[in-house]
Amino acid sequence: MTQKIQVGDTVRDMTEEEIALYSATIAEAELNKQQHEAAAIAKAAARQIVLDKLGLTADEAAALLG
Amino acid sequence: MGANATTFVPAYVAGEVLTAADLTVTNSGIPVFADSTARDNSFGGTGEKTLAEGQYAYLESTNATQFYDGAAWQPVGASGITFLAAVTFTSQTTVAFANSLFSASYRNYKVYLECDPDSTGGSWTMQLRTNAGAQSAASYIGGLVGGSLSGTAVAIGSNNLTSFNLGTTTTDNNNIALTVFNPFANDRRCTWSGTMYNNATDDRGGAFGGTYQTAVAATGLQFNFANAVTGTYRVYGLADA
Numbered sequence: 001m002t003q004k005i006q007v008g009d010t011v012r013d014m015t016e017e018e019i020a021l022y023s024a025t026i027a028e029a030e031l032n033k034q035q036h037e038a039a040a041i042a043k044a045a046a047r048q049i050v051l052d053k054l055g056l057t058a059d060e061a062a063a064l065l066g
Numbered sequence: 067m068g069a070n071a072t073t074f075v076p077a078y079v080a081g082e083v084l085t086a087a088d089l090t091v092t093n094s095g096i097p098v099f100a101d102s103t104a105r106d107n108s109f110g111g112t113g114e115k116t117l118a119e120g121q122y123a124y125l126e127s128t129n130a131t132q133f134y135d136g137a138a139w140q141p142v143g144a145s146g147i148t149f150l151a152a153v154t155f156t157s158q159t160t161v162a163f164a165n166s167l168f169s170a171s172y173r174n175y176k177v178y179l180e181c182d183p184d185s186t187g188g189s190w191t192m193q194l195r196t197n198a199g200a201q202s203a204a205s206y207i208g209g210l211v212g213g214s215l216s217g218t219a220v221a222i223g224s225n226n227l228t229s230f231n232l233g234t235t236t237t238d239n240n241n242i243a244l245t246v247f248n249p250f251a252n253d254r255r256c257t258w259s260g261t262m263y264n265n266a267t268d269d270r271g272g273a274f275g276g277t278y279q280t281a282v283a284a285t286g287l288q289f290n291f292a293n294a295v296t297g298t299y300r301v302y303g304l305a306d307a
Contacts, residue, residue, distance in 0.1 A: 003160075004158060005160040006161050006162065007162045007163075007164060008153060008162075008163065009153060014160065025290050026292045029189040029227070030188075030292065032231050033189060033222060033233070033234065036221065036223065
């Protein structure tokens with residue numbers, strides 16, 4: 001299946017170079033998103049470990065720290 | 067070239083006998099040219115007026131009326147925000163502006179884009195573009211932050227990526243309102259900032275901003291979607307007066 005690009009009002013087939021760049025860009029964006037999600041999960045887990053050690057809930061910690 | 071288009075703007079000397087053709091051109095009001103090349107070739111030659119401040123012109127190629135300010139041709143009627151283009155796209159994964167939509171005519175631009183995924187959402191990115199193609203150096207930086215209706219924070223960063231990451235298109239009603247600063251002048255980096263919304267199950271709204279760390283004379287933008295989308299974009303040039 002050919003990959004298309006719309007430039008202005010014109011739809012045409014992508015060149016091989018354009019296809020390669022498009023594929024790399026989308027793959028990079030999805031990897032970037034996964035990394036951000038993984039980092040957020042890791043941060044939340046680390047925070048929970050600290051809360052557990054202190055014996056506080058998240059709401060209590062928020063109230064304490066402002 | 068249309069019936070009213072001319073290839074010269076005459077100047078007459080004392081005692082010269084004028085022909086009907088001379089009078090037709092003289093009485094045509096604002097001279098009409100096929101394009102900017104024909105316009106520029108119509109002044110300063112033998113028997114032609116010298117181009118000077120205050121001269122008007124109409125270009126058939128772009129349907130534009132212009133005046134000469136003594137140094138350059140300027141659009142007539144430009145006042146603040148000027149509509150440049152509205153383009154619809156159907157089931158596309160890569161949508162690029164027409165060539166030369168960004169130019170020396172305006173320093174900054176407003177862009178409004180609305181789109182719906184044909185089936186499922188996916189990653190969504192933006193790149194600067196020249197008439198030769200998308201700018202894909204790993205120098206896009208910036209970030210996007212926002213929140214959902216439940217208060218959940220949404221954040222994604224672009225740290226030297228090959229495109230600016232706009233997150234994920236979802237279900238329907240994705241939109242962005244974007245200001246692009248200095249894309250063409252090439253005297254400093256192009257930057258952009260804007261707001262976005264998508265109508266996912268948690269209704270996310272957010273703001274974003276970024277830059278391309280290489281000075282380039284960009285003539286447009288390109289949006290890349292992991293999955294096909296259908297929508298419209300509109301582009302406006304921002305004039306100083």
